[in-house]
Amino acid sequence: MTKFFVIAAFFGDGSFEVMKFLHAADLHLDTPFQGLDALPEMWQHRLTAAPFTALQRLVDLAITEQVDFVLLVGDLFDQQAQSVPAQAALMAALDQLAAEQIPVILSFGNHDFQPDVTTWHFPANVHVFDAQVTTVELTTKQQQRVAITGFSYDQRWVTTPKVQDFPLKRTGVDYQIGMLHGQVGTSGDHYAPFAVSDLLAKHYDYWALGHIHQRQTLNAMPPVMYPGNLQGRYRDELGAKGALLVTSQGDQLVPEFKPLAPLVWTNWTPELSGQLDRPTLLTQLSAQLQARPVTVPELVVITLPATLTLTPTAELALTQGALLAQLQQQAPATSWPVTLQLAATDTTSDLFGMDTAIWQQAGETTVTTEKIAALADHLLDEPFLNQTLLEATTPEQWQQQVLRLLQDHYHLTLQGGDSDAN
Numbered sequence: 303m304t305k306f307f308v309i310a311a312f313f314g315d316g317s318f319e320v321m322k323f324l325h326a327a328d329l330h331l332d333t334p335f336q337g338l339d340a341l342p343e344m345w346q347h348r349l350t351a352a353p354f355t356a357l358q359r360l361v362d363l364a365i366t367e368q369v370d371f372v373l374l375v376g377d378l379f380d381q382q383a384q385s386v387p388a389q390a391a392l393m394a395a396l397d398q399l400a401a402e403q404i405p406v407i408l409s410f411g412n413h414d415f416q417p418d419v420t421t422w423h424f425p426a427n428v429h430v431f432d433a434q435v436t437t438v439e440l441t442t443k444q445q446q447r448v449a450i451t452g453f454s455y456d457q458r459w460v461t462t463p464k465v466q467d468f469p470l471k472r473t474g475v476d477y478q479i480g481m482l483h484g485q486v487g488t489s490g491d492h493y494a495p496f497a498v499s500d501l502l503a504k505h506y507d508y509w510a511l512g513h514i515h516q517r518q519t520l521n522a523m524p525p526v527m528y529p530g531n532l533q534g535r536y537r538d539e540l541g542a543k544g545a546l547l548v549t550s551q552g553d554q555l556v557p558e559f560k561p562l563a564p565l566v567w568t569n570w571t572p573e574l575s576g577q578l579d580r581p582t583l584l585t586q587l588s589a590q591l592q593a594r595p596v597t598v599p600e601l602v603v604i605t606l607p608a609t610l611t612l613t614p615t616a617e618l619a620l621t622q623g624a625l626l627a628q629l630q631q632q633a634p635a636t637s638w639p640v641t642l643q644l645a646a647t648d649t650t651s652d653l654f655g656m657d658t659a660i661w662q663q664a665g666e667t668t669v670t671t672e673k674i675a676a677l678a679d680h681l682l683d684e685p686f687l688n689q690t691l692l693e694a695t696t697p698e699q700w701q702q703q704v705l706r707l708l709q710d711h712y713h714l715t716l717q718g719g720d721s722d723a724n
């Protein structure tokens with residue numbers, strides 16, 4: 303299974319050898335955006351084009367940085383059966399990298415799992431992992447030997463800890479990198495569960511993770527990194543999105559985030575206080591929205607400060623959506639207000655006589671994969687429903703959705719809002 307890439311040496315002596323690569327994951331190219339109708343046409347186009355634009359920017363960055371290789375760690379597609387435009391976009395990207403002689407090492411994840419990767423016909427610069435953990439070795443332009451170990455999902459769930467199949471760092475290579483689409487957990491969890499200590503025990507120089515859409519560092523050195531997804535798709539996938547440009551500094555590999563998403567989702571709380579009537583609230587909101595320093599077009603989720611008091615008319619306009627509609631009419635071209643609501647206050651949650659922790663606990667015990675499966679019964683035999691019910695949405699996301707509904711409805715204050723979307 304092992305392939306070898308050998309790239310011609312440009313530099314002989316190697317005294318200033320720098321290795322560079324890009325680590326990206328979770329492209330979800332064919333995401334079926336929901337709720338698009340609520341957006342104006344221009345923003346619909348921006349959002350649906352965004353995953354493809356982000357991919358093109360990744361390719362452009364690989365070329366301008368002249369990286370030694372590109373890692374794509376699973377969930378290139380949102381679904382097992384990909385759309386033709388999504389496949390075409392990926393192939394075009396791989397062809398561009400092939401023309402620049404930039405190797406690409408890719409794996410499929412839980413969303414785009416492939417029972418048989420040999421059905422894919424990628425350009426010659428691409429190595430795709432199959433379901434077995436294997437190692438591919440390549441030699442960079444500056445003659446550094448790099449071993450890359452990984453696997454693809456051949457089914458929706460990989461419940462065995464695949465880390466146990468990863469070999470120890472090879473002797474004789476300059477760097478070894480592990481590619482792993484999964485999340486921290488224990489045997490039986492659905493997404494190639496691992497402990498960070500298991501990874502570190504392999505003595506690799508870098509772990510290129512995928513699956514969690516929030517960019518994060520599980521270990522600083524050697525880096526164990528989630529780059530996050532390439533493009534935020536929903537209001538849960540906030541902030542700048544992109545890939546990690548990893549550069550060798552001595553014998554260490556150092557990641558640097560490179561924003562690539564052409565559109566971001568933003569949470570924003572304007573600076574407002576005191577008691578405001580409807581016209582004043584609108585004027586101030588609009589002025590502050592116009593004044594936002596925006597470098598990337600943004601879809602804005604607006605939360606008004608809890609300390610704000612509103613006149614009855616203003617409150618009605620807020621809860622009935624009239625205020626948002628007016629604000630949207632005055633929105634600048636680069637910031638679209640998606641939602642507008644008042645922050646929850648402690649006093650309203652006190653009305654229920656119970657605190658957030660109890661709601662959270664209730665959510666966690668009520669919404670579990672098992673209970674969803676029991677409720678859905680034979681519906682889960684249908685692959686698309688199975689995907690939607692158990693897969694595209696994790697129990698954590700279900701919990702968050704239930705809790706958000708409660709929050710929106712009752713103005714509850716809830717903690718721990720960051721869901722680990724997969």
Ligand SMILES: [Mn+2]
Nearest residue numbers: 328377513724
């Ligand atoms: Mn994903």
